[in-house]
Amino acid sequence: MASNAPVVVSSPGKVLIAGGYLVLDPAYSGVVVSTSSRFYTVIQESSNKSTIRVRSPQFENAQWSYSVGFEPSIAVEASSENSSKNKFVHLALQNTLALAGEARGVKKISEILSKGLDITIVGDNDFYSQRAQLEALGLPRTLSSLSSIQPFSPQGVSLADVHKTGLGSSAALITSLVSSLLLYLGVIPPEALKDETHEGRYLAHNVSQFIHCLAQGKIGSGFDVSAAVFGSHIYTRFTPAVLEDLMGDDEKRARALLSVLSTSNKAWDHRVRPFALPPLTRIILADVDAGSDTPSLVGKVLKWRKEDPEKANALWNALDTLNQTLAKTLLHLSDLYSKDGTLYTRTVSELASSKHDQWSTQAADNAVAASFSEAHQISEKIREKMREMGSLAGVPIEPPEQTKLLDASISQSGVISGGVPGAGGYDAVWVLVFDPVDKQGQQPAERIDSLWSTYKELDVSPLSATESKAKGIHLEDVNAIRGLKELL
Numbered sequence: 001m002a003s004n005a006p007v008v009v010s011s012p013g014k015v016l017i018a019g020g021y022l023v024l025d026p027a028y029s030g031v032v033v034s035t036s037s038r039f040y041t042v043i044q045e046s047s048n049k050s051t052i053r054v055r056s057p058q059f060e061n062a063q064w065s066y067s068v069g070f071e072p073s074i075a076v077e078a079s080s081e082n083s084s085k086n087k088f089v090h091l092a093l094q095n096t097l098a099l100a101g102e103a104r105g106v107k108k109i110s111e112i113l114s115k116g117l118d119i120t121i122v123g124d125n126d127f128y129s130q131r132a133q134l135e136a137l138g139l140p141r142t143l144s145s146l147s148s149i150q151p152f153s154p155q156g157v158s159l160a161d162v163h164k165t166g167l168g169s170s171a172a173l174i175t176s177l178v179s180s181l182l183l184y185l186g187v188i189p190p191e192a193l194k195d196e197t198h199e200g201r202y203l204a205h206n207v208s209q210f211i212h213c214l215a216q217g218k219i220g221s222g223f224d225v226s227a228a229v230f231g232s233h234i235y236t237r238f239t240p241a242v243l244e245d246l247m248g249d250d251e252k253r254a255r256a257l258l259s260v261l262s263t264s265n266k267a268w269d270h271r272v273r274p275f276a277l278p279p280l281t282r283i284i285l286a287d288v289d290a291g292s293d294t295p296s297l298v299g300k301v302l303k304w305r306k307e308d309p310e311k312a313n314a315l316w317n318a319l320d321t322l323n324q325t326l327a328k329t330l331l332h333l334s335d336l337y338s339k340d341g342t343l344y345t346r347t348v349s350e351l352a353s354s355k356h357d358q359w360s361t362q363a364a365d366n367a368v369a370a371s372f373s374e375a376h377q378i379s380e381k382i383r384e385k386m387r388e389m390g391s392l393a394g395v396p397i398e399p400p401e402q403t404k405l406l407d408a409s410i411s412q413s414g415v416i417s418g419g420v421p422g423a424g425g426y427d428a429v430w431v432l433v434f435d436p437v438d439k440q441g442q443q444p445a446e447r448i449d450s451l452w453s454t455y456k457e458l459d460v461s462p463l464s465a466t467e468s469k470a471k472g473i474h475l476e477d478v479n480a481i482r483g484l485k486e487l488l
């Protein structure tokens with residue numbers, strides 16, 4: 001694929017709307033929604049022989065040079081002149097190039113790299129808190145203010161100091177970087193990034209999943225990388241054993257990279273089942289400025305599960321049934337739309353201007369209203385169980401401050417459901433609202449916007465993301481992405 005035209009590959013961020021904690025166990029599944037906010041990796045040929053230069057122009061001090069050696073095997077070395085390190089980028093380069101060497105032969109890879117590479121990485125504004133930008137522009141924290149911030153806005157800080165919003169920046173970054181390299185080095189064809197079921201996409205998944213685990217120093221559930229590769233879906237994790245051999249030992253890694261990461265390795269047992277939010281709805285995310293430490297929440301919940309397995313398993317089974325029912329109900333709504341779009345569209349317009357407790361009248365003889373009402377009730381039960389898990393494990397999964405914010409949000413007209421994403425804590429919420437075709441009067445999204453921007457008890461800032469319907473990794477045209485070409 002090496003050519004003079006830049007190769008641009010994007011990957012979406014994620015929101016785990018159901019299945020936090022449970023998704024760590026292959027016996028359960030999580031419902032993950034991919035976001036319109038994406039990471040973009042641009043690869044261009046450079047004139048620096050066997051040198052790879054990587055830039056992240058949104059950050060201070062974020063340019064790294066690497067030299068590539070080919071004898072006795074492919075080795076990527078960071079230049080001693082780099083003023084900072086980027087472990088995620090370095091490991092992605094080292095392991096993707098090594099795998100490409102195994103797949104295509106070291107000679108071929110050294111030919112492709114004979115001119116060197118210039119790589120530019122950017123993330124949509126949503127991945128990083130835009131509070132400071134909005135303040136500098138004198139704008140309120142609303143959805144419309146966000147659209148006036150320049151794309152890929154400079155953050156004015158180094159990567160180490162940036163305030164992330166929880167959309168999975170490192171997973172989206174690794175996936176777009178790894179996939180763009182696999183494409184550039186001819187390991188996968190462009191079709192892999194267009195066709196949802198192409199084998200090359202599965203390879204991009206396995207390689208990204210491994211490198212993300214290696215960079216994070218642990219084998220997590222991997223739902224974030226999976227969303228970055230495949231888009232919204234119902235995710236069941238892989239058994240961690242598949243990666244164990246590659247995690248610690250450099251020697252084993254050098255020998256077994258391709259055989260472990262190959263799509264023919266049957267030890268990859270993760271499952272990706274289709275999911276999408278219902279038509280004429282919109283997810284709205286908020287960054288809440290009261291960070292919590294996900295690893296410590298996870299550690300405590302898993303410790304509680306070990307100590308009190310009977311109670312924990314009963315709670316997890318009940319939660320899983322609710323999570324799967326929520327996914328099924330939301331998917332059923334897409335079916336109802338396909339069967340009778342007119343009824344569906346009309347019902348959404350009606351429900352959009354009333355509160356969830358008034359939907360039961362329509363629900364009696366309208367399957368669309370009944371399913372939306374059910375989706376509301378199930379997600380409230382999920383919140384209840386997540387709070388119960390929090391209090392049993394002694395961790396703030398949906399702390400009282402977030403309960404108040406969510407209750408106030410969900411009681412607005414036209415709001416279907418909501419919750420704390422992923423591991424929960426203080427730092428984010430999501431809500432699902434109607435987005436009717438017929439936009440008369442105040443819209444549900446505007447009600448949420450106005451509630452959040454005037455909310456006094458917590459510092460809430462919306463994100464601009466909606467659900468990405470483009471299924472995961474995407475091959476882009478540099479001219480079609482606003483603000484990208486100017487950064488190259």
Ligand SMILES: Nc1ncnc2c1ncn2[C@@H]1O[C@H](COP(=O)(O)OP(=O)(O)OP(=O)(O)O)[C@@H](O)[C@H]1O
Nearest residue numbers: 056086087088121123164165166167168169170171
């Ligand atoms: N724009 C970028 N350019 C280069 N590297 C980046 C960029 N954004 C993130 N990274 C890499 O990802 C690392 C952050 O990973 P970490 O796992 O802490 O984030 P995360 O959990 O994915 O965050 P969040 O889910 O809040 O977005 C950074 O230290 C850096 O190595």
Ligand SMILES: C[C@@](O)(CCOP(=O)(O)O)CC(=O)O
Nearest residue numbers: 020021023220221422423424
């Ligand atoms: C708690 C957990 O299930 C989800 C964490 O998700 P998030 O980073 O809070 O979006 C951990 C994991 O799946 O890796």
